[in-house]
Amino acid sequence: MRDTEKPIIAITGSSGKTTTKEMIASILQRRRKTFKSIENGNDVWYTSQYVNQINDTYEAIVLEYGMTHSGNITQHCKLIQPNIGIITNVGTAHIGNFNDKVKGIALAKSELIKGMKPDGLLFLNADDTNSKLLETKEFAGKIFTVGILNHSNCQAFEVNYTHNGMVFQVNLEGMNHNFYIPIFGVHNVVNALFAIAITHQLGFAATDIQIGLETYYRTYGRLNVHSLKREITLIDDSYNAKPCAMKAAIDVLVQIGKGKNIVVFGSMLGLGDCSLSLHNDVGKYAANNNIDYLYTIGDDAEQIGKGAMDAGFSPERLTHFYSIEDLNNSLVKLLEPKTTILIKGYRGYDKSQGLKMTETIAYILKYIAQL
16 A cells, blocks of 8 residues: 555454444544544445545545445445455354355455455454454455454553543554543454554554544444443443354443343344354353343343353343343343443344334333432
């Protein structure tokens, strides 16, 4: 990529796309007129609309390239070819569309590598095991890595939770710099590392990067924390539900939860024949952490509870619901001072149950406001 070339940044991955995009755009906007994709508008139709919206006045472009099937990312790249590519991770989202194989997902994500400018910059997650399945051998540009656990070009250390986000350090050109992001989760530190690595390569100073990360636009339903009456905390992670994101949300609950910890999980969609095993695995993960009560709703979500019981979780602290009304009524009965509730599922309608997890969020907020 030439130094004078306008950065056209495309982000794909099984999770973290929207947060990473918003972080990058927040930094770029401090110095350059920047076009970014709308909210999580990341399917091919959206990209086709962006073609008509982007004009020569923009000095930087940041887009999400979503995919549900092979060929989607190739279509994105044909519409708008990026010269900077990010693959946040390779997970099991939409695995049902890839013969239930992670390798198939990795091949589809690799379409970004093949479709971007051949002399561009590619950023990968050194901590993500499945990213090793990406097809990078033929890529002629430069590859940069980010991570926390494994050695990488942009590596975070001294990663810690604060009362309202995460703090960490990164060494840039021999100097350690402190960073803060106003969102919880180690996985979000990795998202921030992509933003730091790219903007640093584009010549942004550490101070601009720091301010951009501190003020980035928080999208709804993504680990939004509500501090309510009686020291009750509600963690709204209701935008979607993917296996890796379910576990990451549990990690956040364990770190910030106080008093009684309650998890409410809806079904994960698009997992094909792997659905039951992946739901079961999430349940086992929940059981092995500091969870007091586990509530589930949605057909496949029942398997989360079975996985939790297999791992030793008490069946008396586990309930599966078949209606959102029963879930809401039972949930508020557990509310007492210093209770933390994590709600994660789909903001849109669950195909099997016809429900929205946002209904539960709204119900709890209204109930507590009336206390």
